Amino acid sequence: MPASLEILQNKERLKSLKDSLHQFTAPAADALIESHADGDVRCFACGHRCLVKPGRDGVCRVRFNDGGVLRVPYGYVGALACDPIEKKPFFHVLPGSDALTFGMLGCDYHCGYCQNWVTSQMLRDPKAVAAARLCTPTQLVDLAIQQGAPVVASSYNEPLITSEWAVDVFKEAAGRGLKCAYISNGNATPQVLDFIRPHVQAYKVDLKSFSDHSYRQLGGVLENVKNTIRDLKQRGFWVEIVTLVVPGFSDDTEELKQMADFLAGIDPLMPWHVTAFHPDYKMTDGYRRTTVEDLMKIVEYAQQAGLQYIYPGNLPGQVGQWENTRCHHCQATVIQRTGFRVTENRVQPDGLCPDCQQPLPGIWGKSSGHGDGRVRPLL
Numbered sequence: 001m002p003a004s005l006e007i008l009q010n011k012e013r014l015k016s017l018k019d020s021l022h023q024f025t026a027p028a029a030d031a032l033i034e035s036h037a038d039g040d041v042r043c044f045a046c047g048h049r050c051l052v053k054p055g056r057d058g059v060c061r062v063r064f065n066d067g068g069v070l071r072v073p074y075g076y077v078g079a080l081a082c083d084p085i086e087k088k089p090f091f092h093v094l095p096g097s098d099a100l101t102f103g104m105l106g107c108d109y110h111c112g113y114c115q116n117w118v119t120s121q122m123l124r125d126p127k128a129v130a131a132a133r134l135c136t137p138t139q140l141v142d143l144a145i146q147q148g149a150p151v152v153a154s155s156y157n158e159p160l161i162t163s164e165w166a167v168d169v170f171k172e173a174a175g176r177g178l179k180c181a182y183i184s185n186g187n188a189t190p191q192v193l194d195f196i197r198p199h200v201q202a203y204k205v206d207l208k209s210f211s212d213h214s215y216r217q218l219g220g221v222l223e224n225v226k227n228t229i230r231d232l233k234q235r236g237f238w239v240e241i242v243t244l245v246v247p248g249f250s251d252d253t254e255e256l257k258q259m260a261d262f263l264a265g266i267d268p269l270m271p272w273h274v275t276a277f278h279p280d281y282k283m284t285d286g287y288r289r290t291t292v293e294d295l296m297k298i299v300e301y302a303q304q305a306g307l308q309y310i311y312p313g314n315l316p317g318q319v320g321q322w323e324n325t326r327c328h329h330c331q332a333t334v335i336q337r338t339g340f341r342v343t344e345n346r347v348q349p350d351g352l353c354p355d356c357q358q359p360l361p362g363i364w365g366k367s368s369g370h371g372d373g374r375v376r377p378l379l
Contacts, residue, residue, distance in 0.1 A: 077103065079103040102155075109185055205228060260302045276295060278290075323338065
């Protein structure tokens with residue numbers, strides 16, 4: 001097939017997909033927009049703060065201006081699974097429990113190593129194919145309860161750009177006694193954090209690099225993410241940070257030391273997951289896998305900065321004690337893990353260390369779910 005014809009067909013397919021998804025929308029929340037007299041709408045769902053003109057969409061490609069009304073994704077999922085909470089990863093949120101995890105389509109970034117690219121890049125990459133399944137908030141929460149999952153989480157694409165849908169799901173979940181979480185790139189605004197705060201208890205931020213140049217290659221701005229982390233802590237969210245260590249992209253020694261200092265300066269008890277990269281999506285050639293040695297160097301930087309909860313990840317069984325949680329007061333091991341599987345959890349339901357009776361940072365309680373560390377796809 002000639003390259004020009006293939007490009008044309010891809011454009012037509014993406015346009016058809018966009019038109020199809022536009023049927024599954026609702027008006028944006030008033031708290032997340034600023035309407036102008038000329039029909040333009042400023043969107044505050046993410047840090048891009050797009051000014052969206054009639055007939056156009058924002059950077060995310062899923063929030064669009066229909067005659068002066070910003071319409072946003074609603075009423076479907078593009079991915080759905082019951083995951084161990086440790087996969088999110090949250091290590092200080094009901095350890096050993098499951099999280100009913102849903103995602104939609106689209107993203108405000110375009111990371112070349114995205115592991116969820118079939119959903120996040122659906123409207124950018126013709127090779128990304130994920131089906132949308134219509135559903136209601138009640139159906140999703142029913143499923144969480146059937147699966148024994150005490151947490152409902154928005155992930156797989158960027159949840160900030162679909163916050164209206166997530167909030168309606170979370171309202172239903174909270175009314176039935178479940179916790180709610182965001183797994184996000186952290187490209188937020190104060191407006192969207194205020195909008196989700198009453199409904200979200202736990203928030204994972206991908207701090208992808210400490211170089212603005214690297215961030216701009218992914219479609220973001222470092223300062224936006226730094227501000228989000230500060231704002232989340234100020235608003236009382238439980239926050240855990242994840243940095244995927246990509247050799248040759250996000251493994252600069254000085255930048256990682258600066259990152260550790262930054263996080264410790266906000267809260268030395270905030271968990272930092274430094275995870276191993278494996279070649280994926282568009283970054284399969286010329287990039288090596290992250291090694292145990294790579295991660296353990298970063299553990300040293302984090303310790304020097306004063307961080308108390310450091311978790312090298314994605315190399316199960318290879319990092320020794322660092323998969324476990326130790327009390328920062330007395331250093332007793334209170335949770336033992338192998339990969340996503342919790343093998344022992346000694347934290348008391350009220351969040352106290354069983355040895356020294358001092359409080360541990362996190363969201364605690366009686367864990368539930370399968371506790372076997374398995375992912376169970378539901379789509």
